[in-house]
Amino acid sequence: MVDLDSPRGLALRRAQSGNIRDRIERITQDLKEIKKFYAITISATRINRLRNFLHEELNDLSDQPFELYTQEEKVDYLLIKNYLERQLRELALEQTRDQEALQLFPFVGTLISLCEERAAVSPLDPKETAQKLFEVQNQIDQLSNKIQNDSTQFSLSKTSAFRAANTVVSLQGHLKEWHGFYKGYDPLFDWWVSDPYKALKGSLDRVTNLIREKLVGIDPASEDTIVGQPIGRDGLYAELQAEMIPYTPEEIISIGEKEFAWCINEMEKASNSLGYSDWRQALEYVKNDYVEPGQQTQLVSDLAQEAISFVEKYDLVSVPQIAKETWQMFMMSPERQKVNPFFLGGTSIIVSYPVSSMDHEAKLMSMRGNNIHFSRATVFHEMIPGHHLQMYMNARHKPYRRLFDTPFWIEGWSLYWEFLLWNDDRWKKTPENRIGMLFWRLHRCARIIFSIKFHLGQMSPQECIDLLVDQVGHERATAEGEVRRSLNGDYSPLYQAGYMLGALQIYALRKEMVDTGRMKEKEFHDRFLKGNRMPIELVRASMQDQKLTPDFKSFWRFYSLDSTHARR
Structure with a gap:
């Protein structure tokens, strides 16, 4: 042995x-x-x-x-x-x-069982199935009548009611697939089930609409109501633990507030250089410096080339020829701009700008929200050296690590470059450019504040919108789109906080590795990208060859809450 x-x-x-x-x-x-x-x-x-x-x-x-x-x-x-x-x-x-x-839906188990039996291809009795659908439909109609007649008898929170309505919509999709699987292939199924299924579908549609209107408070005539699903303190702690961020939610808010104050101070300096005593007036001036309709695509193309030329000239990061050669540009639809009022990037850049079908006010807000100076910072964030370069490297180096997707690595990297270019005097910046860059940094600080406070139950969606309009300088339409995007459940709860926090982590790691001479700048950037996605603390452990154990716990306090400006 x-x-x-x-x-x-x-x-x-x-x-x-x-x-x-x-x-x-x-x-x-x-x-x-x-x-x-x-x-x-x-x-x-x-x-x-x-x-x-x-x-x-x-x-x-x-x-x-x-x-x-x-x-x-x-x-x-x-x-x-x-x-x-x-x-x-x-x-x-x-x-x-x-x-x-789901306390609203005692009947849901019956419908789930039907769908799961179909997935397992279990024998189905059409007559018995029709009876089940009929009974469930009656239960749903009784629920609908209760909601219609006296919605106050339900103690469900708006968040839970909204989740319940979305659950019904999702379940209807599974039922549609279930019905389509048998329909037409089994004559007895059609004979018994067609009418009960049709009636059930109508009842599910009705109860969904009633829940949204009566229990959530969504105006049925409006598609723009923002509800969101806060996860609470325990949920935030779990997310912070998973992202290896050893700070409390309150400390995270403090970081956002400290960085926010720094941005305001710098905004005032840039505004004074333009002759404005109020930074909001200077911001209005900058927002009105936009290109005419039809010219935004050329602006974006020129800005992308400017960024690529800069990082190559000063040898800041490796830019493979294929990465430079194959990026594409697309325009964002008016509908999508309601959720993404600014540019999106990655393998391609998707440009927000008004189209002829928009009303006059919407056109102006879109043009102002995507002005020349906001766009300059956005393009290098989205393309090279930002997300496009990231996506290129992710696909070619340790691609299996894409499973460990995290906004702290993804979004932090692009915002980190905004830090670098802000500090680099070789990257030419007019006062207008500085205001454009500061707007985005202020925006990311506000994201920390409103997203964490929302999940703690300290801010409503409307208060989040007001924060972006009153204290950051957003157009109201772009603020609504930003909050809708942040809170509608398509992004993880810490996603919006991940921009600034991730950038601060990478910047702190850079100080440990590059500023001390342990790595050259280009080597640091290339190694970061080739390591692929992971919590930044594990990037640090890898670069510093730290002794690791199977029960490794996060401990890196990358930001000092005691100093005035921790990263400077």
């Missing part, structure tokens, strides 16, 4: 453990398949299957010979461990939120 602690035994254990990258890639695909098959997010079957899978993987991971891994393998180990633990926490949180929302 081989002694497992002997050199031969250690080698055997390492060989048996398999490649940690292979493990990550397998888990990625296994989770994708489980979630695709068990597609109904509120299903107890899905929740239990995912929970069992995550626990099994964590248990197996703990048996692996961590001490035998290379530094990068140890980082991978900690990444997948953190990911699995985060998935478990999010599963528990979502289940709790769903349980509160």
Whole structure:
């Protein structure tokens, strides 16, 4: 028998453990398949299957010979461990939120069972199925009548009611697929089920609309109401833990407020140089410096080339020829601009600018919100050296780490470049340019403040909008789009805070690595990109070759709350 602690035994254990990258890639695909098959997010079957899978993987991971891994393998180990633990926490949180929302729907289990039996291709009795649909429809109609006649009898919060309405919409999609699977192929199914299904669909539509109108307070004539789904203090703590940010939510707000104050001070300096005593007046002047309709695409193209030429001239980061050559530009639809009033970027840049179908006020707000000086900062944030270069490198270096997506790495990198170009005198900046750059930095500070306070229940969506209009200088339409984008659930709760916090982390790491001479600037930037996505603290651990253990915990206090300006 081989002694497992002997050199031969250690080698055997390492060989048996398999490649940690292979493990990550397998888990990625296994989770994708489980979630695709068990597609109904509120299903107890899905929740239990995912929970069992995550626990099994964590248990197996703990048996692996961590001490035998290379530094990068140890980082991978900690990444997948953190990911699995985060998935478990999010599963528990979502289940709790769903349980509160679903107290309205005692009938939901019947509909879930039908859809899951179809996925398993279980035998179906059309007559019995029709009876189930009929009974559920009656329950839904009774609920609708109660809501219609006296909505005050329901103690559900607006957030839970909104979640309930969205759950019904999602469930209807699964029922549509279920009905389409059998329809036409089973004559008895059509004969028994067609009418009950049609009636059920109408009842589900009605109850959804009533929940939104009576329990949430959404005007049925308006599609622009912003509700959002705050996750509370426990949820924020869980998210901060997963992102390896060892600060409390209150400390995060303090960071945002300190950076906000710095931006205002710099904004006043730039405004004074233009002859304005009030920075808001200077900002209005800058916002009115926009190109005429039809010229925005050329402006964006010129700005993109300016940024590429700059980073290449001063050898700041590697820019592969294919990355420079293959980026594309598209225009954003008026509908999408309601959620994304500014540019988007990545593999391509998507430009916000008014179209002829917009009304006069909307056109002016879009042009002012995407003026020349705002656009200058936006383009290098979105393209090169920002997101486009990131996406290019992500696809080619350790691509399996894209599973560990985090706004602190993604958005932090692009905003970090705004820090660098602000500080670099070689990057020419007029006072108008400075105001444009400061607007965006002020905007990212406000994102920290309003997003964290919203999730703590300290700010309403309308108060978030007012903050952006009154204290940052947004157009009201762009402020509404920004808040809608931030709170509608498409982004993680810390996404908006991740811009500024991630940039501060990267900037602090740069001071430790570049300013001390441990790395050249270009080497630092290239290594950061080639490491792919992960919490910044693990980037730091990798670059500094820190001693790692399987129970690694976040400890890096990258921002001093005691100093006036921690990163300067």
